[in-house]
Amino acid sequence: TSQHRAPAQSIASISAAMSGHGHDNAHGHCHSHSNDGFEEIDELLRSDSLGGKRRTAEELEHENQLLKKSLEVTRQSIHNGCHYYSSWDSIQPEPDDSSIPAVGDCALHCYRRISDFHELDCRERLNTSSYVNVYLEEEEMKAANLGMKINLADQTVYPQSFRVHNIVLNMVANLWNCPKPADFDDYGAFPGAGTVGSTEACLLGGLCLKFRWRKWYAKRKNLSESEVRAVYPNMIISTCYQAAWEKLFRYMDVEPKFVTPSSKTFTITAEDVKAKVDEKTIGVVCIMGNHYGGQYDPVWDVDAMLTKLNKEKGWQVGIHVDAASGGFVAPFQKELPPWDFRLPNVLSISASGHKFGESVCGTGWVVWRQRQDLSDNVAISVSYLGGKADSYTLNFSRPASGIFVQYYKFHRLGLRGYQALCDNRMANAKHLRDALKAMRHTDGRAKFTILDGGDTCCLPVVTACLNPDLQLPYDDIDLQHQILQYHWYVSGYKMCFHDPTDEKTKPLFTDAPAERTMFRVVVKANVTRPMMDNLITALRSCVADMDSLGAGFMSLHAPKKQKTADKGHAC
Numbered sequence: 001t002s003q004h005r006a007p008a009q010s011i012a013s014i015s016a017a018m019s020g021h022g023h024d025n026a027h028g029h030c031h032s033h034s035n036d037g038f039e040e041i042d043e044l045l046r047s048d049s050l051g052g053k054r055r056t057a058e059e060l061e062h063e064n065q066l067l068k069k070s071l072e073v074t075r076q077s078i079h080n081g082c083h084y085y086s087s088w089d090s091i092q093p094e095p096d097d098s099s100i101p102a103v104g105d106c107a108l109h110c111y112r113r114i115s116d117f118h119e120l121d122c123r124e125r126l127n128t129s130s131y132v133n134v135y136l137e138e139e140e141m142k143a144a145n146l147g148m149k150i151n152l153a154d155q156t157v158y159p160q161s162f163r164v165h166n167i168v169l170n171m172v173a174n175l176w177n178c179p180k181p182a183d184f185d186d187y188g189a190f191p192g193a194g195t196v197g198s199t200e201a202c203l204l205g206g207l208c209l210k211f212r213w214r215k216w217y218a219k220r221k222n223l224s225e226s227e228v229r230a231v232y233p234n235m236i237i238s239t240c241y242q243a244a245w246e247k248l249f250r251y252m253d254v255e256p257k258f259v260t261p262s263s264k265t266f267t268i269t270a271e272d273v274k275a276k277v278d279e280k281t282i283g284v285v286c287i288m289g290n291h292y293g294g295q296y297d298p299v300w301d302v303d304a305m306l307t308k309l310n311k312e313k314g315w316q317v318g319i320h321v322d323a324a325s326g327g328f329v330a331p332f333q334k335e336l337p338p339w340d341f342r343l344p345n346v347l348s349i350s351a352s353g354h355k356f357g358e359s360v361c362g363t364g365w366v367v368w369r370q371r372q373d374l375s376d377n378v379a380i381s382v383s384y385l386g387g388k389a390d391s392y393t394l395n396f397s398r399p400a401s402g403i404f405v406q407y408y409k410f411h412r413l414g415l416r417g418y419q420a421l422c423d424n425r426m427a428n429a430k431h432l433r434d435a436l437k438a439m440r441h442t443d444g445r446a447k448f449t450i451l452d453g454g455d456t457c458c459l460p461v462v463t464a465c466l467n468p469d470l471q472l473p474y475d476d477i478d479l480q481h482q483i484l485q486y487h488w489y490v491s492g493y494k495m496c497f498h499d500p501t502d503e504k505t506k507p508l509f510t511d512a513p514a515e516r517t518m519f520r521v522v523v524k525a526n527v528t529r530p531m532m533d534n535l536i537t538a539l540r541s542c543v544a545d546m547d548s549l550g551a552g553f554m555s556l557h558a559p560k561k562q563k564t565a566d567k568g569h570a571c
Contacts, residue, residue, distance in 0.1 A: 073103055084108065084109055084112045087109065122487075122489045123487055126531075128490050128491075128520075128521040128522050128523070129489050131356070131524070132354050132355060132361050133355065133359065133360070133524065133526075134524070135524075135526040136360060139408065140360070140405050140412075143401075143404040143405050143407075144401040144405050145401075146400075146404060147161075147399050147403065147404040147405070148400075149399075151399070152165060152399065153391060153393075153397050158400070161400050164403055164404065165403045167407065168194065168403055168406050168407050168410065169189050169365070169367070170189055171410055172192070172327075172351075173190035173192060173367045174190075175331050176323075176349050176367060177341045177342050178340075178367055178369065179341060179369065183371060187371075191367065191370060191371045191374065191375040192366055193365075193375075193393055194353075194365060194402065195350075195365065195366055195393055196364060196398060196402075197352055197362055197364040198322070198324035198351055198355075199243075199244035200364055200366075200393060200395070201324075201350035201366035202244040202245060202248065202320075202322060202324070202350050202366075203251075203252070203394060204350075204392065204393070205320045205349075205350050206235065206245070206248040206252060206282075206283075206320065207248075207252060207377065208368065208375060208377045208378055209235070209282040209283040209320060210254060211378075212282070212316075212318075212377060213233055213281075213282040214229075214233070216316055217233075220279075232255055232280070233253075233255065233281070233282045234255040234256070234278070234281050235254050235281065235283055235285060236273050236276045236281060236283075236285065237257070237285040237287075238258070238259050238267070238285070238287055238290065238297065239258045239261065239497050239506075239508050239509075240266055240287060240292050240508065241256075242287075245285065246498070246500050249501075250500055254282065257281070258499070259272045259273060259276060260507070260509065260510050261510065262509055263495065263509040263510075263511050264511070266290055266293040266295040266509075267290075267295050267297050267298060268286070268302070269298070270298065270304070270305040273305065277306075279315060281315075281317050283317060283318050283347070284302055284306065284317065284318075284320070285320050285321075286299040286319055286320075286322070288322065288325070288326035288327065288339060289323065289324070289326030289329065289330070289459040289461075291324075292463060292508070293453060293458075293463040293520070294458045294459030294460070294461030294463065295452070296326060296336070296339065296453070296458060299321060299339040299343060300337045300338060300339060300343060303343040303345045306319065306345045307344065307345060310345075318345050318347035319345050320346075320347060321339065321340065321348070321350070322350055323349055323350065323351045324351055324352045324355065325351075325355050325459055327349065327351025327352070327356075328355070328357040328358070328418065329459055332418055332419045333422070333456070336457055347369050348366060348367065348368045348369065348374065349366070350364065350366045350367075353402060353406045356422075356425075356524075357406060357409070358413070358418075358421070358525065359402050359405045359406040359409055360402055360405040363403070363405065366392075375392060378392055379392055380392075424525065425460035425523050425524065426456070426460050428460070428528075429460040429461065429462050429521075430455045431529065431536075432462045432523065432535065432536060433454075433464075435536045436464050441547075445467060445469065447543060448466060448467060449464060449466075450462075450463075450464050451463045451464055452520075459522075460522070460523040462520070462523065463518060463519070463521075465517060465518040468516065472546075473550060473553055474554065475492075476519040477492040477493070477519075478492075479492060479519060479539075479543070480492035480519060482542040482545065482546060486534075486538035488535055490520070492517055493517065493518065493519075493520075494514060494515060494516065495508045495513070495514060495517070495518060496508050496515075
């Protein structure tokens with residue numbers, strides 16, 4: 001076998017010789033370089049005068065292949081240092097998403113990849129299907145970025161950041177008229193917590209009701225801890241519930257007892273709730289602003305009914321108010337009856353700070369009437385981070401971003417600012433609602449049937465359906481698809497819900513078939529009057545286009561509708 005003298009330098013050392021090429025400088029900027037280093041490498045590989053041990057031809061060929069691979073990676077790294085759209089990155093197909101890349105890339109190129117993904121999404125400001133706030137001032141973004149570095153669970157290390165949490169929590173509790181607890185000075189805050197959206201807040205509220213009921217039921221029935229755990233409790237809630245509650249039913253072993261409302265109101269009644277309550281009921285959920293039509297459940301009526309029922313039966317059934325959407329709207333609608341902690345049976349309230357609270361996505365709040373027998377049921381004492389603190393949340397580590405932005409927004413807007421936002425949103429919702437009422441079919445009949453709560457005492461939501469009497473060859477989900485061509489996203493969905501108790505799809509209302517459709521427009525603060533006029537024009541154009549196609553529209557769009565109609569929507 002012939003012998004060859006191989007380079008003494010290792011692959012690693014040759015790659016290191018190129019380490020100054022194609023990477024970010026100290027300021028994070030990308031630079032491109034000449035290829036002079038490659039000639040040096042090529043010369044190095046050709047040279048047999050560098051010394052080192054003798055290798056076989058097979059060994060040398062294997063090392064040569066490894067060197068070529070290393071060199072190709074280095075060439076790519078150099079090329080990636082140039083302008084993104086003139087770089088090697090911009091002509092590559094979709095990368096292998098199943099594994100982490102072998103080598104890193106330029107910071108600007110990494111950001112550009114993410115930006116390209118975002119560019120292909122719908123425009124967030126034109127997404128009227130979601131309640132989530134999408135407009136943030138530059139200073140808000142700075143506050144959010146600041147909070148990304150703070151683990152709010154570590155109260156000992158970040159006491160001032162957690163103080164911000166308590167300040168905002170107290171503001172929310174006072175907004176909802178929570179009575180000041182006797183132990184306020186011991187904690188410096190009302191019973192409650194900032195959460196990751198209203199889902200965690202709902203789960204915490206439901207768990208506290210369950211544990212409260214368990215103690216009461218065990219005492220009432222003289223049961224041991226293990227015996228009472230075998231009893232399956234229930235909760236009363238509308239079929240218009242948000243997805244968070246299905247998680248409670250599935251994960252926390254609580255049976256849902258659904259109250260099915262009418263499509264004329266979208267709300268439960270005290271009489272219907274009373275018929276469902278028994279001694280295994282942990283509580284009643286009243287929704288302040290259901291996500292379908294924005295109507296408020298009559299908490300005041302349910303409270304009055306429970307006061308009488310509890311006294312009659314010797315029960316202690318309370319109310320959790322799910323104010324995910326209405327928690328930062330209802331306080332600014334003065335014509336509403338008391339719906340919050342002013343009612344004696346309201347034990348807890350939850351809300352999304354990232355909806356009409358105007359904070360960043362992932363912000364939520366839960367407030368309890370008292371610690372004893374409620375929030376104490378979920379409090380965990382944590383000491384291993386160097387101090388002692390109580391944790392009320394389901395997750396532990398979490399950033400302070402949402403808390404910081406909520407604090408910013410409360411001080412930026414004040415009560416007058418939130419009042420103005422509420423008034424503006426309701427005015428723009430009325431503007432759209434009136435426009436839909438005015439639209440007529442070719443025979444002069446109304447084109448749409450309005451389903452939402454109207455102009456007052458509800459969320460700024462416009463919900464409607466194409467007039468079923470017209471027997472049109474298209475429906476509201478078709479309208480959702482058509483309006484995308486004008487860049488607007490409007491959620492269309494069927495009047496049905498998924499029952500987690502038997503995994504069946506059932507009618508959402510007592511008086512409407514499950515297959516009937518409707519659509520919803522959430523009027524957020526970022527939708528101005530000129531933008532609303534544009535949406536109205538787009539709706540008129542879509543309806544005119546579908547009318548012009550007539551029955552042909554159904555055959556033309558049925559395949560697409562079959563693929564997308566069941567994807568659901570976000571709240």
